[in-house]
Amino acid sequence: MKRWTVGLSVTAVLLAAGCGKPAGTDGDLVNGWSALAAPAVPKPSAGECWTFKGAADKLVVGPELVEVECTASHSSETVHVGEFSGALAQQTSVPAGAELIDAFAACQTQANDFLGGDWHDGRLVLRVLPPSEKQWKGAAHYYRCDLVEVSDDTNTIAPRTTSLKDTLRGNRPIEIGCVKVETDSGGGIEDFVPAKCETLHNGEYAGTFYSPDARPYPSDSGARRALLQPGCKTIVARYLGLTEAQFTENKQFSFAWSTASPTRWSYGDRTARCYLMLEGNLSVSRSLRGNGNAPI
Structure with a gap:
């Protein structure tokens, strides 16, 4: 205990001796420096x-x-x-x-x-x-x-x-254009895969339908169809150069759409991409823009 007490006393003396200000200083440890800025997220x-x-x-x-x-x-x-x-x-x-x-x-x-x-x-x-x-x-x-x-x-x-x-812009290298419509065993659409128009394909992007108002995502399939089907039909018929009545009568063509997800819809992407499709086993190796009623 004596040695501890002595040691503590010596240390205290040394600390006390060091408390004075060195010559030429004002005792301000930061010497007027400004505080560091808070770290920012890049x-x-x-x-x-x-x-x-x-x-x-x-x-x-x-x-x-x-x-x-x-x-x-x-x-x-x-x-x-x-x-x-x-x-x-x-x-x-x-x-x-x-x-x-x-x-x-x-x-x-x-x-x-x-x-x-x-x-x-x-x-x-x-x-x-x-x-x-x-x-x-x-x-x-x-x-x-x-x-x-x-x-x-x-x-x-x-x-x-x-x-x-x-x-x-220009030749629009990123444009969608022609597509191959991929279906499952039951005939349901699985994907629209972009294809060069000079290769055989059975579909083509015709344009995008925009919801006319800010309605919530139509989670019911019937409500979704009621909104999107008329809009895409108009876009596809116009793409072919047909009236909607002419398009309805033409048995070579049908159409489908790909809807924005519910999440995307919620923040404003209230759209559907509209695709022209060929019926049955029909396929072409050219664009069908402006095709009208010409046979495939």
């Missing part, structure tokens, strides 16, 4: 490209989304980065669903300008991506708009090594 920028795994509709922010050079193989390209504002920016949870309507509308405007046409006309998926919960809590209140090229209507990613900029 913000993405338009023009960046990324890799990730899975289908395009699985694209989310997180560790699997890795930035790469746009000249390297990549899965998505950021075309715009915006900021949430007002009440959305103040809430504690990340905006989702209908809260993304304004952000998605901005993404569509930016994407269409970037591409040179409506992104629905291309082999593309447009995603609006808010931050992760962790990033949001770190005051990252931005959203990003990413375009992904796909190889079919089930959103299988088609990796690229060049930018998508202007790909719906």
Whole structure:
């Protein structure tokens, strides 16, 4: 105990001796330095490209989304980065669903300008991506708009090594065009796979139908058909150069559509891609745009 007491006393003396200010100092340890800024979540920028795994509709922010050079193989390209504002920016949870309507509308405007046409006309998926919960809590209140090229209507990613900029201008290399309609054993449609029009195919993209109002996703198949069938019929008939009555009478043709998912519908993508289809075993090796009633 004596040795402990002595040792403590010596230490106390040494500490006391060190309490004086060195010559030429004011005793302020930070010496007027400003405080370090709070760490910020890195913000993405338009023009960046990324890799990730899975289908395009699985694209989310997180560790699997890795930035790469746009000249390297990549899965998505950021075309715009915006900021949430007002009440959305103040809430504690990340905006989702209908809260993304304004952000998605901005993404569509930016994407269409970037591409040179409506992104629905291309082999593309447009995603609006808010931050992760962790990033949001770190005051990252931005959203990003990413375009992904796909190889079919089930959103299988088609990796690229060049930018998508202007790909719906000029000869429109990313345009959907002709397709092969894949069906199951019962005749149900499984996929629309893009094909070169000079190869045999049995379908063709005719245009996109937009819901005339902001109604919720028609979860009932009958309600969905009542909304989408008349719209797509008009688009397909016009594509062929026929009136709707003429189209109804022509036994060579039918049509189908691919609807945006309920999630996408909730944030403003209230659309269906409309496809012209050939009946039975008919196929062609040319475009049917303006075909009218000419035989196949």
